[in-house]
Amino acid sequence: MEIMKGFYLAFLFLGVSSLHVFAAHVFPGARHSDEVVKSVTFRSPAFTLGPGEVQNTYYQGVPFVEGHVALKAFDAEVVDESGNSVPLNEVYLHHWVALNYIGTNSTDYVPHGPISSSGSIIGNDGVCPNHALSQIYGLGSETRKTSTYLPGPYGIEVGKYENELWLLNVHAIDTRGTIDPFGCLECRCDLYNVTVGEDGKPLRDGYQGGLFCCYDGVRCQLKDGYVGENRTYYLEYTVHYQEWDDSILPLKIYIFDSTFEGSTCKVFVHVLVLNRMDSVLRP
Ligand SMILES: *[C@@H]1O[C@H](CO)[C@@H](O)[C@H](O)[C@H]1NC(C)=O
Ligand SMILES: *[C@@H]1O[C@H](CO)[C@@H](O)[C@H](O)[C@H]1NC(C)=O
Ligand SMILES: *[C@@H]1O[C@H](CO)[C@@H](O)[C@H](O)[C@H]1NC(C)=O
Numbered sequence: 019m020e021i022m023k024g025f026y027l028a029f030l031f032l033g034v035s036s037l038h039v040f041a042a043h044v045f046p047g048a049r050h051s052d053e054v055v056k057s058v059t060f061r062s063p064a065f066t067l068g069p070g071e072v073q074n075t076y077y078q079g080v081p082f083v084e085g086h087v088a089l090k091a092f093d094a095e096v097v098d099e100s101g102n103s104v105p106l107n108e109v110y111l112h113h114w115v116a117l118n119y120i121g122t123n124s125t126d127y128v129p130h131g132p133i134s135s136s137g138s139i140i141g142n143d144g145v146c147p148n149h150a151l152s153q154i155y156g157l158g159s160e161t162r163k164t165s166t167y168l169p170g171p172y173g174i175e176v177g178k179y180e181n182e183l184w185l186l187n188v189h190a191i192d193t194r195g196t197i198d199p200f201g202c203l204e205c206r207c208d209l210y211n212v213t214v215g216e217d218g219k220p221l222r223d224g225y226q227g228g229l230f231c232c233y234d235g236v237r238c239q240l241k242d243g244y245v246g247e248n249r250t251y252y253l254e255y256t257v258h259y260q261e262w263d264d265s266i267l268p269l270k271i272y273i274f275d276s277t278f279e280g281s282t283c284k285v286f287v288h289v290l291v292l293n294r295m296d297s298v299l300r301p
Contacts (some may be wrong), residue, residue, distance in 0.1 A: 054260045055090050058083060061097075062253040067109065067192035069246035070202070072210075074112075074189040074234040079123030082184040083257050088173025088266045091258035092116065092155040095162045096190060096251050104251060106159050110203050112189040112232070114253055115156035117141045120181050140182065142271035146283035151273040156187075168269055173260065175268040188253045191232060195244035205232035209239045229286060 060081040065073050096104045096111055118140045141152030154174060155166065168174070176182065193199040201209045206227040214220050216233040225231075232238075260266070277284035 055258050056260065057256055057258045059254060059256040062186050062188060062255070064099075064250050064252055065188070065190070066248050066250050067190065068237075068248045069192060069195040069244060070238040070240050071192050072190070072232050072234060072236050072238070074232075075187070077186045077188070078121075079183045080186050083177070083259050086175075086177045086262040087259040088262055088268075089154070089168075089176055089257065089259050090173055091165065091167040092255065093161075093163075093166070093258075094155070094253055094255040096188075097254045099250050099252075101254065103162070106162075107199065108192065108194050109251060110191045110193055111159040111162075112191055112203070112205075113156065113158045113187070114161075114189070115153040115187040116184060116255065117153045117156075118176055118182050118184050120179050121183055122181070123183060140176075140179070142273060144271065144273035146273065146275055146278065146285075147281065150283040150285055151275060153273075154271065167258070171265055171267045172269040173262075173266045174271065175262065175266070177262075186253060186255075189232075190251065191238065192249075193238065194246045195240045196238045197241050198239070202232075202238035205229060207231035210236045211239065212236055 062077050062080060065075060067073060094114055094116070096109050098104055120138045120140060139149045139152050141149060142154060144151050146152070154176070157164075191202055193202050196202045196209075198206075198209055204227050207213070207221065207225065207230075210231050212221070212231045215230045221230055275283035275285060277286070
């Protein structure tokens with residue numbers, strides 16, 4: 019399911035923030051349930067990045083709140099071994115995704131999809147076929163300190179099923195020591211010296227940059243002679259939740275995709291990459 023590899027990020031953000039506003043305005047008197055909201059913080063498995071390196075990993079069966087609960091908010095960010103936030107100009111979080119599925123805790127890395135049987139994803143109520151954009155939460159670096167809090171009686175219902183597990187997809191780019199950090203974030207193929215995709219097949223003609231060039235394990239070009247340590251990081255995530263009860267109004271998540279063309283959500287758009295030097299020299 020290669021569609022899981024890229025995300026048309028604006029839509030979840032707009033969706034969540036407009037719901038937030040909607041709920042706050044339409045039901046100003048709704049019972050505020052702050053007093054019963056609990057929070058618990060977890061970490062993904064550790065991952066190690068050297069300067070310029072990319073990781074795009076699917077972690078299955080990650081730690082999560084047990085039982086039938088309503089999610090009120092979810093915060094996630096990349097931290098180091100001491101739990102400190104990692105500056106985005108060192109490790110850029112290209113995207114992260116959290117979704118629930120019914121299955122077993124297989125830790126096998128599945129290169130072309132998070133779960134071999136995609137039918138087991140629970141995820142959201144979005145419109146894309148084949149479980150594209152099926153995350154409950156997720157976005158990129160900009161989610162750090164962006165509130166996802168659902169006010170009033172609203173909550174996202176999870177944990178209804180017996181074998182419900184959680185999956186995290188973390189795509190991070192370490193830009194320390196790179197010749198063009200911004201180009202690394204744009205996933206420019208020349209900077210990654212990439213001419214074939216993750217599947218070993220040549221990239222299509224004219225493909226200059228995008229997710230097909232910054233897949234797991236590639237490295238963005240470093241400044242001559244740059245040597246930097248390997249560092250260990252985690253995605254740290256805090257789940258704010260309350261026990262399920264009948265007073266909670268289940269909030270459904272719908273993600274729309276502007277690239278939908280009748281049968282597939284393409285999830286991300288390929289834009290011709292301009293040569294930025296040219297545009298600087300010849301505006
Ligand atoms: C799944 O396996 C990983 C790695 O062995 C472990 O850390 C995690 O706690 C397991 N999750 C569940 C839900 O059993
Ligand atoms: C780029 O990749 C080619 C083959 O894939 C390899 O021969 C060459 O050494 C690489 N260049 C750098 C700078 O890593
Ligand atoms: C970083 O790890 C790689 C192997 O994963 C190793 O080849 C390299 O020497 C390490 N770099 C440093 C500076 O320790």
